[in-house]
Amino acid sequence: MRQITLSQAVNEAIAEEMRRDPAVFLMGEDVAEAGTPFKVLSGLVEEFGTARVIDTPISEPGFVGMAVGAAMTGARPIVDLMFGDFIYLVMDQLCNQAAKQHYMSGGKLTVPMVLRTNMGATRRSAAQHSQSLQALVAHIPGLKVAMPSSAYEAKGLMKTAIRDNNPVVIFEDKLMYQDKAEVPEEEYLIPFGEAHVKRAGRDITLIGTSSMVQVAEKAAALLAADGIEAEVIDPRTLVPLDEATLLESVRRTSRAIVIDEGHQSYGVTAEIASRLNEKAFYHLDAPVLRMGAMDVPVPFSPALEDLTVPTPEGVAEAARRLCGGEMIHAA
Amino acid sequence: MGKTNTEDYLRMYRQMVRIRTFEDNANQLYLSAKMPGLTHMYSGEEAVAVGLCEALTDTDRITSTHRGHGHCVAKGAAFREMFCELLGKAEGYCRGKGGSMHIADQSHGNLGANAIVGGSMGIATGSALRAKLLGQDDVTVCFFGDGATAQGLLYEVMNMAALWKLPVIYACENNGYSEYTRTDEIAAGSITARAEAFGIEAHQVDGQDVLAVNALARDLVARARKGEGPFFVELMTYRYHGHHVGDINREYYRSKDEEKDWKENRDPIIRFRAHLVSEGIATEEEIEAMNAEIEADAAEAVAYAEKAPYPPADEVDMHVYAD
Ligand SMILES: Cc1ncc(C[n+]2csc(CCOP(=O)(O)OP(=O)(O)O)c2C)c(N)n1
Numbered sequence: 001m002r003q004i005t006l007s008q009a010v011n012e013a014i015a016e017e018m019r020r021d022p023a024v025f026l027m028g029e030d031v032a033e034a035g036t037p038f039k040v041l042s043g044l045v046e047e048f049g050t051a052r053v054i055d056t057p058i059s060e061p062g063f064v065g066m067a068v069g070a071a072m073t074g075a076r077p078i079v080d081l082m083f084g085d086f087i088y089l090v091m092d093q094l095c096n097q098a099a100k101q102h103y104m105s106g107g108k109l110t111v112p113m114v115l116r117t118n119m120g121a122t123r124r125s126a127a128q129h130s131q132s133l134q135a136l137v138a139h140i141p142g143l144k145v146a147m148p149s150s151a152y153e154a155k156g157l158m159k160t161a162i163r164d165n166n167p168v169v170i171f172e173d174k175l176m177y178q179d180k181a182e183v184p185e186e187e188y189l190i191p192f193g194e195a196h197v198k199r200a201g202r203d204i205t206l207i208g209t210s211s212m213v214q215v216a217e218k219a220a221a222l223l224a225a226d227g228i229e230a231e232v233i234d235p236r237t238l239v240p241l242d243e244a245t246l247l248e249s250v251r252r253t254s255r256a257i258v259i260d261e262g263h264q265s266y267g268v269t270a271e272i273a274s275r276l277n278e279k280a281f282y283h284l285d286a287p288v289l290r291m292g293a294m295d296v297p298v299p300f301s302p303a304l305e306d307l308t309v310p311t312p313e314g315v316a317e318a319a320r321r322l323c324g325g326e327m328i329h330a331a
Numbered sequence: 332m333g334k335t336n337t338e339d340y341l342r343m344y345r346q347m348v349r350i351r352t353f354e355d356n357a358n359q360l361y362l363s364a365k366m367p368g369l370t371h372m373y374s375g376e377e378a379v380a381v382g383l384c385e386a387l388t389d390t391d392r393i394t395s396t397h398r399g400h401g402h403c404v405a406k407g408a409a410f411r412e413m414f415c416e417l418l419g420k421a422e423g424y425c426r427g428k429g430g431s432m433h434i435a436d437q438s439h440g441n442l443g444a445n446a447i448v449g450g451s452m453g454i455a456t457g458s459a460l461r462a463k464l465l466g467q468d469d470v471t472v473c474f475f476g477d478g479a480t481a482q483g484l485l486y487e488v489m490n491m492a493a494l495w496k497l498p499v500i501y502a503c504e505n506n507g508y509s510e511y512t513r514t515d516e517i518a519a520g521s522i523t524a525r526a527e528a529f530g531i532e533a534h535q536v537d538g539q540d541v542l543a544v545n546a547l548a549r550d551l552v553a554r555a556r557k558g559e560g561p562f563f564v565e566l567m568t569y570r571y572h573g574h575h576v577g578d579i580n581r582e583y584y585r586s587k588d589e590e591k592d593w594k595e596n597r598d599p600i601i602r603f604r605a606h607l608v609s610e611g612i613a614t615e616e617e618i619e620a621m622n623a624e625i626e627a628d629a630a631e632a633v634a635y636a637e638k639a640p641y642p643p644a645d646e647v648d649m650h651v652y653a654d
C-alpha cells in the first residue's frame with residue numbers, strides 16, 4: 001500500500017470533505033497561500049479558493065467564535081488553531097459557547113465544527129509552543145476530542161470529525177507531520193470511540209495517545225526482548241472513550257500503564273487509570289500507573305526538555321517493575 | 332397613511348406592549364419566589380428590540396444577551412414556551428435547560444441569549460460569514476450592551492466583518508449602565524467612533540423612538556442584504572428595573588429622579604401610543620383593548636407554565652451531544 005505523511009493525510013481528508021460538501025470551509029491564520037507554518041494545508045486554496053480557505057487576522061477568539069456561529073447556522077467550519085497552546089485564548093468560545101449550545105437549547109441548536117490544532121514537546125519551542133492540552137477540553141461535556149497516532153488515523157478521524165454534528169477538537173502531534181504510514185487510496189472513515197489494538201500481548205496493557213502510541217510500541221519491543229508481552233492500545237478518541245476495549249484488555253493482562261503527553265496531574269492518564277481501577281479492580285495485580293508529562297512548564301534547553309516527557313525506556317522500565325510484582329506508583 | 336404602515340405600526344405597538352407585559356409577569360414570578368434563579372428585565376428598552384426586529388424576517392438571525400426576553404419576543408417567540416423556559420419546564424423553548432439567560436428560539440432565527448457579556452459577538456459574525464459563504468441573503472443582528480463594548484472580541488469580529496463585508500448589524504443597546512457602573516466610567520471616547528475606525532458605517536439613534544429605530548433598521552437591513560454591510564448602531568435607551576430583578580435599592584448608583592424622568596418623559600410605549608392616537612391610527616379604546624388582550628394572554632401563559640411539568644429526570648444527560 002502507498003505511504004503518505006500525516007500532513008498529507010490531513011490535507012487529503014480535508015480536501016475530500018470539501019469536495020463532498022460545499023458547506024465545509026477552512027479558516028485560520030495563514031491557512032491559504034501559506035498553507036499554515038507546517039504546510040499541512042498547502043494546495044487547498046488553489047483548489048477551493050479564498051472564499052472557502054480563509055486567512056484570518058490574528059484573532060483567535062474572534063475566528064473561533066465566528067466558526068461557532070457559522071456552524072450553528074448551517075456551515076461546517078474547520079478552524080486551524082496554529083498552536084495548541086493558543087487554546088487558552090479561545091476557551092470561552094470553545095467551552096462556554098460551542099460546547100454548550102446543543103444542551104442549553106434543549107437539542108435545537110447544533111455546532112458541527114472542527115478545531116484542528118496540535119500538541120507535543122521536544123521541538124525546542126519552550127513553554128508556550130509545546131503544550132499538550134487535550135485534558136483541558138476533554139474535561140468539558142459537549143466537546144469531542146480526537147488524538148490521531150499516525151497518518152492513517154489522522155485521515156480517518158479528520159473525515160469523521162468533519163461529518164460529526166458536534167464540536168470536535170483534533171490534536172495532531174506537530175513532531176509527527178512528516179511521519180509516514182500506510183494510507184489506502186480508497187475512502188475510509190474511523191468511527192469515534194473505537195480503540196485500536198496496535199499490538200497484542202498478555203502480560204501488561206500499555207495505553208498510549210497520539211505520539212505516545214509510538215513510545216508504547218517501542219517500549220513493547222524492548223519488553224519483548226525480556227520476554228514480557230505487552231499489549232498496546234490506542235484509544236484514538238478521548239471523548240468518546242472506548243472503555244470496553246481498554247477494560248477487556250486490562251482484565252486479561254492484570255496490569256496497565258497509561259501514557260499521554262499532557263501534564264500528569266489531573267490529566268488524561270489520571271482519568272483513564274481511574275476508570276480502569278474502578279472497573280477492573282478485582283482483575284488487577286497492581287494499581288494502574290499514570291505516565292504523563294512532568295508537571296513543569298516545558299523548558300527550552302534540550303537537556304531539560306527531554307526529561308519532561310515519557311520515553312520508551314522509561315515506560316519499559318516501569319512495565320518491568322510492575323510485571324516483577326513491585327508496587328510502584330507514578331512519579 | 333397607507334394600510335401597510337397602519338398594520339406595521341400596530342404590530343410594533345403590540346410587540347412593545349407584549350415585551351413590557353412579559354417582563355411585568357416575569358418580575359412578579361421572581362418576587363413571589365416562583366421563578367428559580369434570577370433574571371434581567373428589558374422594560375424600558377422595548378423600542379430597540381422591536382424597531383430592529385420588525386425590520387427582519389424569520390430567516391434573519393439575531394443573537395441576544397443576558398437581558399434577552401425583549402429580543403426573544405420581538406423576534407416572534409410565544410409567551411407559553413417562554414414562560415415555561417423561565418420556570419424550567421419541559422415545554423420551554425430549551426426544554427428548561429437554558430432558562431432566562433439562554434433562551435433561544437431557533438424557529439424564528441433567535442440564536443439565543445448569552446450569559447457571557449459579549450459572548451455572542453463571534454456567533455453573530457459567524458452567522459453572517461455563513462450567509463455570505465453559502466450565498467444566502469439573510470442578515471444577522473448582534474445585540475449587546477454598552478458594557479459589552481469593553482470586550483476585546485467585539486474589535487476582533489468587527490475587523491473581520493469589515494474586511495469581508497459581512498451582512499451583520501452590531502446593535503449596541505446603551506442603557507447608561509453596565510451593572511452598577513455608569514457607562515462614562517467604563518467607556519473612553521465615542522462608541523460609534525470605534526466602529527468607524529474599522530471603516531464601518533455607524534449611527535446613533537434614540538432608542539426610545541420605535542419609528543426612528545425601525546426606519547434606520549429597514550434601511551440598514553436592506554443595504555446589508557445587498558452586501559453593503561456591516562453596520563453599527565448605538566441605541567440610546569434606559570432600563571427601568573435594576574440590573575437584575577434582585578437589584579432593588581440602587582440609589583447609590585442612579586437617582587430616583589433620573590429613573591422618573593426616563594419613565595415619565597421618554598417611555599417608548601407611551602410616546603408611540605400618543606402618536607398612534609394623534610395620527611388616527613388607533614383610538615384609545617382600541618389600544619386599551621389590545622393591552623387587555625395581551626395581559627390576558629400573558630396571564631394564561633403564566634398559569635399554563637406554572638402547571639406544566641418539569642422535564643423528566645432522564646433528560647438530564649440528553650442533548651449533551653447531537654447525533
Ligand atoms: C464576561 C462576563 N463578565 C461579567 C459578567 C457579569 N455581568 C453580567 S451583566 C453585566 C453588565 C453588562 O452590561 P451591559 O453590556 O451594558 O448590558 P446591560 O446589563 O446594561 O443590558 C455584567 C458585568 C458576565 N456575565 N460575563
Ligand SMILES: [Mg+2]
Pocket residue numbers: 476477478504505506507508509510
Ligand atoms: Mg448597559
